[in-house]
Amino acid sequence: MTAPSPTPARSSGADDRVVPRRRIIAWALWDWGGASFNAVVTTFVFTVYLTGNAVNHPFGDEAFVSAQLGWTLGVAGLIVALLAPVTGQRSDTSGNRKLWLGVNTYIVVAIIAGLFFVQAAPEYLWLGLLLLAAGSVFFQFAEVNYNAMLSSVSNRRTIGKVSGFGWSMGYFGGIVLLLIVYFGFIHPDVGLFGVTSENGLSVRVSMLIAAVWFAIFALPVLISVPELEPHGSAARPRVSFFASYARLGRDIAGLWRTNRHTVYFLIASAVFRDGLTGVFTFGGVLAAGTFGFSASEVIIFAIAANVTAGVSTVIVGRLDDRVGPKPVIVVALIGLVICGSAVFFLHDAGKGAFWVFGLALCLFVGPAQSASRSFLGRVIPAGREGEIFGLYATTGKAATFLAPAAFALFVTLGGAQYWGILGIVLVLLVGLLVLLPVSAKQKQLSD
Template sequence: MSELAGSGAPTLVPALAEAPAAVPKRIVLAWGLWDWGSASFNAVVTTFVFTVYLTTAEGFGGETVVSAQLGWALAGAGLLIALLAPVTGQRSDSSGRRKFWLGVNTYIVVAITAALFFVQPEQNYLWLGLLLVAAGNVFFEFAGVNYNAMLAQISTPKTLGRVSGFGWGMGYIGGIVLLLVVYFGFISPDVGLFGVTGDDGMDVRVSMLIAAAWFGIFALPVLFAVPEYKGVGARREKVGFFASYGRLAGDIRHLWRDSRTTVYFLFASAVFRDGLAGVFTFGGVLAAGSFGFSPGEVIIFAIAANVVAGISTITVGLLDDKVGPKPVIIVALIGIVIAGLAVFFLHDGGQTVFWIFGLALCLFVGPAQSASRSYLARVIPAGREGEVFGLYATTGRAVSFLAPTAFAICVTIGGAQYWGILGIIIVVLIGLALLIPVGRRLKH
């Protein structure tokens, strides 16, 4: 079906029908380097360094209070993402400025990351730190929508899986390389590089400048190497911002009517992706609380876990192209369930059990995430990549309470922290059950 003149109705041509016959390796590398660089925000800002600084530095007002305020700030950011991501993605498609908005959103995140340098460990600066982290999350998700939408541009139907896996794996490994730099260069030693110490939080604050520079530098290649999007989506009639919501509602109706597989997958993937996120969110907590890891051992395990996830994701991306993304996701989710149950039932084995089966969990998490992205890229109607990946972000945010809630309920019922593992496994199983009936096996 072709696009209806003047109606703005979406085309039903698959996005991969617009994919090039061949893509130079330099363009794929340039695209993957954005993932490598963007991991600075995930690994250094939101996971291991800056948020830990906010919640543990005494000057900010106490771990419990600040943790709650951080939670509320991130919840507000999540709400904005859920409301705005599909429309901003749609508008970048229809304006034919997908790469432009990737650049704008990326360098807003870079600027926000650099601004974290000014957050001193004093209560008066807490609001600034919370605001910057929340805003960074919003614009990072917007950038991610544009970045994911490029997947069909920089891959062919035969290479989509390996390209997606390459980018996701680069993100894991790049984040760990940067984490090693800032941890052993500034945070761990009493006197770090350039004479930086922990006085006034300077070790963490300088690390934010390093993280900003890292992202800013590695985001450049994709902006120079990948051409701007000029496909069918860029030829849709332009509408105003608020009118975009009306178009979005109409597009969702068309999507439900004509590409129902995409809608079903959005819901199924939202559930199992939240379970995957729970593996990393609670992995360090379980390592320390249930298996006796010291803080240093947790960081060492985190580094090993991300290396394993990165290598497996890059490798399994090749399998994605041979058998299709859905079998890869299903096998990965089953592997997560088996490894998670092993951690639960063999927890008395201590750290050895966690090292073996915890790393096994990480072996499957990355491939499931990457194949999820490649699956969606294969079923999105042409010209709708930004919009649908915006919905991908929205549905993920809409159910982001599942894994934390299931974790807390199981801990309460079982009376011990390791029972939370079952909560994560339950969410993964529900996602798997929702995924199995989705669509037919995709051609690849």
């Protein structure tokens, strides 16, 4: 890790800094590497290993393990919600944002590697759950500092494009790594280096591959992207950890008084971002349970979905800089509501209907996520990025129950799995309605 070197501060006026392309690529490679945790650990491989499949439940009853997984990740989300704004604020004031990105990232790397020791037996369940929860906490802490560095690799005219590029790299990185671990270790009876599925070895070795993947691709941002020099609000004297909460409370009150629409946006984005997460979280479940996809077909669809989301995010990121992030988010949410409703009404139409409208959903997910990040990035004053993106993480975690609860409620009321689609659509619609009154042209927050 190189010593911090100052970067010109952003101003509320024109920002014409030219950021070297290699610096942007170095920053985005962290997203590429982070797919090891998002795609391989928490979505498609390790959590599936814990909860089992239709014929194999090595860690215990599927309902029990799934419930414990939910509770454990819920506690992890609560920890992030309570700590993220303060840890972000303190990295701002210390001028060590990149240092803390590195520390939190390599803690996650160590945790992913530690998953290798979770053997396929009930007595290892809690080791797996605790490591998964700890990884979730530290990954979110790292992501706060990573998002805060968006200002280091973009200017006012390119922030949408750069944010979209980074987000798309996460999708593409997930595709490549999933292909490596699936066809290299998980799918074959005997994989690379003679690895088999006995005692969960194929999944456990995949965790080592994922750890190495993240460790390598996290390095460029730590080497090539300079640290922002503390100034403005970041030059405020450091206070104790608990006094940071009092400062945070004053800052939020000031934010409410001076730029209420930013608070409204944080609330709206918390709702619709949870709906966006729900699209991917329950997409595979619906593909298999409602539309009859096999396990292999689900993985093929997941790869196609990530390609679709990644490409659309790159393309729409350029539009973000031309028309602004709010129109991008609004159009994306409208598209998601329409396509989600189509999936519901065509639940008896077979796999073809899900391929068409499921992939159409993915066209809108990435752009909405990326534009949400760039919307906030445009109004944060230099030196408060970590704090405000910490609030962004907190509000997001405060709403993480919405999509799962709505999905479960509608399944219960409707008596069939496909009714859960309406629950996710409802969350997206509420997020859209809360977003509509938010001013599209906001003044930059004051230092």
